Amino acid sequence: MKRFAQLFTALDQTTKTNAKVAALASYFRDASDTDKLWTIALLSGRRPKRGVTTTLLREWAAGKAGIPLWLFEECYPIVGDLSETIALVLPPATGTSDRTLTAWIEVVRDIGKHEVATKKEIILNAWDSLSPIERFLFNKLITGGLRIGVSQKLMTRALAQATEIEEATLAHRLMGDWTPDTTTFEDLILSENPEADASKPYPFYLAYQLEDLEALGPPEDWRAEWKWDGIRGQLVIRRGAHHLWSRGEELITDRFPEFAMLRDFAPDGTVFDGEILAWDDTADAPQSFNALQPRIGRKTVPKKLLKEAPAVLYAYDLLEHQGTDIRGQPYDVRRKHLAETIAALPPDAPICLSANEPFADWAALGQLREISRDRLAEGFMLKRGDSPYRSGRKKGDWWKWKVDPLMIDAVMIYAQAGSGRRANLFTDFTFAVRNGNELVPFTKAYSGLTDAEFRQITAWVKRNTVQKFGPVRQVTPQHVFEIAFEGIQKSPRHKSGVALRFPRMSRWRHDKPIDEANTLDDLNEMLEQYG
Known part of the structure; x- marks a missing residue:
C-alpha cells in the first residue's frame, strides 16, 4: 500500500x-x-x-x-x-x-x-x-470512489515502457471482460494467449468534433457516412461464438439475441464495428434512440420488444478479416472487405452496410447535413480514405461533423452542490418551462458553465434559497439559461411528459427575464418535430 x-x-x-x-x-x-x-x-x-x-x-x-x-x-x-x-x-x-x-x-x-x-x-x-x-x-x-487522473491511454503507454511491448498490443490485451480474479499479470500482459483473445474486442477508434471544415483539404480524400444515434458496438465472431461489446467495454450480447444468427454465416475470425440501431422494417429505416433504450440494462429481451424494435448492426468498418487484424490497412480497403463480407450474408441477416454518401464538394455535403435530423442521424462522420483504424481518440483522420444542438430557454428552479473539486459550488440544476402561471420542471443539467459562472450562481443560490430538501435547494425563479440538447422524446416519468438527450447549459441568459423563457407548448412542438 x-x-x-x-x-x-x-x-x-x-x-x-x-x-x-x-x-x-x-x-x-x-x-x-x-x-x-x-x-x-x-x-x-x-x-x-x-x-x-x-x-x-x-x-x-x-x-x-x-x-x-x-x-x-x-x-x-x-x-x-x-x-x-x-x-x-x-x-x-x-x-x-x-x-x-x-x-x-x-x-x-x-x-x-x-x-x-x-x-x-x-x-x-x-x-x-x-x-x-x-x-x-x-x-x-x-x-468505490477511487479515481486517479490517468487515462487508460497513459497507463498503456507506461506499461509499454515498463514491459517493452507495443502500445497497440497492450491496448488490445486490456480490452474485454477480465478481472483480477480471472487472470494474472503474466497472462493478461506478458503472454500471447490465443484463448484469452477469443472474445476480445479491439480498442475503439474515437473522433473529435470538427471545428474547421476547410482545413481538411481536398474533399476527394474523404469519405462521408451518416452519424447514427444508436449504441456503438463491436461484433466479434471467433471460434463458433459471437460476442457483442459496447464502446464502454460492456458485454451486451444477451441484450441483442438477433445477432446470434451471424455466427452461423459470417466467416470465423470477423470483427465488425458499427452502430446498433432499432429498425423499422416497414419504413426500412432506423427508429429513434428512444426505441432502443428499453434494451439497456436488460438481461433478457421479451418477444414483444424484439418484434416492435428489432435491432440491426449498421456496420461501417471491418477490424478483423478471416482471422487477421486488418486495422492497419487503409479505410478504403477495409470497407471493400466489409462490403464483400456483408454481401455474402443472407438477406435477412441483422446487419447493414452503412454506405458512404457521395458529395461533390464541402458545400454540397453541408446541404445534406441540414437534413440529418429528418433521417434520425446526428450529422456526418468524415474519414480519410487512406486512414488506418487507430486506438482511442485521435485527431487527423476521423472527425464527427454533427448538426447544431437543439436549444430551449429555461428557468432554474432547484440547485444542488457538485462533488469533488466542485463540492463547494452549486453546479447541478433543475430547469423548468412556463405553462400559464406555473413552472413545469423538465430537465436537469450540470455542465456548460465556467468555474467563474458557477461561483457567481452559487453566491446567488445561497442568498435566494426558498426551501431546503436535503442537499437540494429550491430557489427564487429568476435566472434563465439556454439549454442545448441532442434529442427529445416522450417520457411518462417526467411531469412535463418529455425527456432530453444529453442536456447541458450553453449560455446564462442575463438578457432574458423569466416571462420570456420558453413554454411547455414550445417543448411539445419540438417533441412533435424531432421526437
Missing part, C-alpha cells in the same frame, strides 16, 4: 503527461505482479464493490475523532470529498501496516460479508494503522 500511495502522490502532484507516464512505468517495473494487476484494474474502472455505507463511515469517523456528527457534516462540504474529510479528522495512527495493495483490497472485498459491529472493528483498525494518504486511498477503495 505504501508503494501505491507513493504512486498516487506522484501522479496527483503533477499535470505533466511525461511525468505521470514515468511514475507509472517505474511502478510497473518494481511492484509485485498482483499489485500491478490490481493497479491496472483500478485505473481501467474495475473497482471492488462497496461493502460499507457512507452513512456508517461518517458516524464511525466522527466517533473516532471525538467530534459530534453535525460538526463532521459541516466539515464535509468544506473539504469537498468524503474520503479526504475522514482522513483529515481522524487522530494520528497509533500503528503501521506493511500490507500490500492487494491485501487491503481483499479486506475491502471481504468486509461486506460481516455484521455491522465487525465491519466497524475492521475499519477502525485499518484507520489506526495507515498514514493519512493511505487512509485516503483506503477510504476511496471502501466507497
Whole structure:
C-alpha cells in the first residue's frame, strides 16, 4: 500500500503527461505482479464493490475523532470529498501496516460479508494503522470512489515502457471482460494467449468534433457516412461464438439475441464495428434512440420488444478479416472487405452496410447535413480514405461533423452542490418551462458553465434559497439559461411528459427575464418535430 500511495502522490502532484507516464512505468517495473494487476484494474474502472455505507463511515469517523456528527457534516462540504474529510479528522495512527495493495483490497472485498459491529472493528483498525494518504486511498477503495487522473491511454503507454511491448498490443490485451480474479499479470500482459483473445474486442477508434471544415483539404480524400444515434458496438465472431461489446467495454450480447444468427454465416475470425440501431422494417429505416433504450440494462429481451424494435448492426468498418487484424490497412480497403463480407450474408441477416454518401464538394455535403435530423442521424462522420483504424481518440483522420444542438430557454428552479473539486459550488440544476402561471420542471443539467459562472450562481443560490430538501435547494425563479440538447422524446416519468438527450447549459441568459423563457407548448412542438 505504501508503494501505491507513493504512486498516487506522484501522479496527483503533477499535470505533466511525461511525468505521470514515468511514475507509472517505474511502478510497473518494481511492484509485485498482483499489485500491478490490481493497479491496472483500478485505473481501467474495475473497482471492488462497496461493502460499507457512507452513512456508517461518517458516524464511525466522527466517533473516532471525538467530534459530534453535525460538526463532521459541516466539515464535509468544506473539504469537498468524503474520503479526504475522514482522513483529515481522524487522530494520528497509533500503528503501521506493511500490507500490500492487494491485501487491503481483499479486506475491502471481504468486509461486506460481516455484521455491522465487525465491519466497524475492521475499519477502525485499518484507520489506526495507515498514514493519512493511505487512509485516503483506503477510504476511496471502501466507497468505490477511487479515481486517479490517468487515462487508460497513459497507463498503456507506461506499461509499454515498463514491459517493452507495443502500445497497440497492450491496448488490445486490456480490452474485454477480465478481472483480477480471472487472470494474472503474466497472462493478461506478458503472454500471447490465443484463448484469452477469443472474445476480445479491439480498442475503439474515437473522433473529435470538427471545428474547421476547410482545413481538411481536398474533399476527394474523404469519405462521408451518416452519424447514427444508436449504441456503438463491436461484433466479434471467433471460434463458433459471437460476442457483442459496447464502446464502454460492456458485454451486451444477451441484450441483442438477433445477432446470434451471424455466427452461423459470417466467416470465423470477423470483427465488425458499427452502430446498433432499432429498425423499422416497414419504413426500412432506423427508429429513434428512444426505441432502443428499453434494451439497456436488460438481461433478457421479451418477444414483444424484439418484434416492435428489432435491432440491426449498421456496420461501417471491418477490424478483423478471416482471422487477421486488418486495422492497419487503409479505410478504403477495409470497407471493400466489409462490403464483400456483408454481401455474402443472407438477406435477412441483422446487419447493414452503412454506405458512404457521395458529395461533390464541402458545400454540397453541408446541404445534406441540414437534413440529418429528418433521417434520425446526428450529422456526418468524415474519414480519410487512406486512414488506418487507430486506438482511442485521435485527431487527423476521423472527425464527427454533427448538426447544431437543439436549444430551449429555461428557468432554474432547484440547485444542488457538485462533488469533488466542485463540492463547494452549486453546479447541478433543475430547469423548468412556463405553462400559464406555473413552472413545469423538465430537465436537469450540470455542465456548460465556467468555474467563474458557477461561483457567481452559487453566491446567488445561497442568498435566494426558498426551501431546503436535503442537499437540494429550491430557489427564487429568476435566472434563465439556454439549454442545448441532442434529442427529445416522450417520457411518462417526467411531469412535463418529455425527456432530453444529453442536456447541458450553453449560455446564462442575463438578457432574458423569466416571462420570456420558453413554454411547455414550445417543448411539445419540438417533441412533435424531432421526437
